[in-house]
Amino acid sequence: MFIDSVKLTVSSGKGGQGAVSFRREKFMPKGGPDGGDGGKGGDIYFVVDKNTHTLSHFKGKKVLKAQNGRPGEGRKKHGKNGQPLVLVVPPGTEVRDAETGELLLDLTKDGDRVLFLEGGKGGKGNWHFKSPTNQRPTYAQPGLPGKSRDIILELKLIADVGLVGFPNVGKSTLISVVSNAKPEIANYEFTTLTPKLGVVDVDEFSSFVMADIPGIIGGASEGKGLGLKFLKHIERTKTLLFMIDISSYRELLTQYKILKKELLKFSEHLSKRSYAIALTKIDSMDIEEANQKIEKFIKDLKEEPGGENIYGLDDKYLYFLQDRENIDRNQPYFIFPISAVANINIKPLIFALNDMIKMERKSEKSSD
Known part of the structure; x- marks a missing residue:
């Protein structure tokens, strides 16, 4: 079950009570104080594990608490520390305050172990309070209380490529063909109800992660369809x-504009992402008709603001390509006709996507 948001109350453990005790041994009837300290309460940790892809293991849980520290004992025996509570989450998990929405932690790196709430300190036993004027202290400290916080865990998937499109456009088919993901595939809309991740092998030495996002419709950014729930991914x-979809009744430019509009309305940051276009279901029509549609789409795009940055056909890679040295995120990196069912242009598409990812990584490094 895919769950990407949960509300929890987490509490660290209370510190153990310090002991009030006096030494009692043979030949020492009036031994001094020897009450031990209480143990420390358990801490709350978050651990990021890339082998976890959902928050479903928190389903049905409302309150999670670390173990309390044990009280101290005589003979200066220290109470046992409480066991920490370790919360394992997938990369891309945000921890937010449930009341204010404030971002407390952004957990993105696999293997990170982050202390979230520290357990209460154990109380001191009575032997600490012995003095020349008080040789028989009957007081020991109580343990300090743990900390508690209401939080919301929200998962935002981390992938190199996110597939964006209308329902039934072929996203699930593509990710099933190019990766190890096995989404549900059927000839009707909204077969994908939850995001899916797949690893795409480019060659023996390189790969990237692809995310299949549920279909977007017009008005998704305003809560229509499934789009709003999953656009965050x-x-x-x-x-x-x-x-x-090149076979759709909608004009190619119309589909493109709606998708761009919904992403921009949802988040301004999305408008700054590098992107490319795959024209799907190219096998559903004859070559001449498909070429006419593609040529019209390219012409329409070139007439859009900034369209002069769209280059011509690259014979080597068989896709429309931007200037590799100066990537323009306002225009597609490439435009490529494909068919996942008929396996048309799938391998070149993988290489093209890998080129775009490398270009983006290079751009990120140069801006750091």
């Missing part, structure tokens, strides 16, 4: 692949 993807 696109926020962390490095690049986007717009998938546009």
Whole structure:
């Protein structure tokens, strides 16, 4: 079950009570104080694990608490420290305050272990309070209380490429063909109800992660359809692949504009992502008709503001390509006709996406 948001109350452990005790041994009937200290309460940690892809293991849990520290004992025996509570989350998990929405932690790096709430300190036993004027102290400190906080865990998937498109445009088919993901595939809309991740092998030495996001419709940014619930998963993807159905009754430019509009309305940051376009279901029509549609789409795009940055056909890679040295995030990096069902242009698409990802990483490093 895919769960990407949970509300929890987490509490660290209370410190153990210090002991009030006096030494009692043979030949020492009036031994001094020897009450031990209480143990420290358990801490709350978050651990990031890339083998975890959902927050479903928190389903049905409302309150999570670390173990309390044990009280001290005689003979200066220290109470046992409480066991920490370790919360394992996938990369891309945000921890927010449930009341204010304030971002407390942004957990993105696999293997990170972050202390969130520290357990209460154990109380001191009575032997600490012995003095020349008080040789028989009957007082020991109580343990300090733990800390408690109401939080919301929200998962935003991290991927190199996020697939964006209308329902039934072929996103699930593509990710099932190019990666190890096995989404549900059917000839009707909204077969993808939850995001899916897949690893795409480019060659023996390189790969990238692709995310299949549920279909977007007009008005998704305002809560229509499933789009609003899952658009947040696109926020962390490095690049986007717009998938546009060449066989749809909608004009190619119309589909493109609606997708761009919904992403921009949802988040201004998304408008700054590098992106490319795949024209899907190219096998559903004859070559001449498909070429006419593609040529018209390219012409329409070139007439859009900034369209002069769209280059011509690259014979080597068979896709429309931007200037590799000066990537323009306002225009598609490439435009590429494909068919996942008929395996048309799938391998070149993978290489093209890998080129775009490398370009984006290079651009990020140069801006640091």
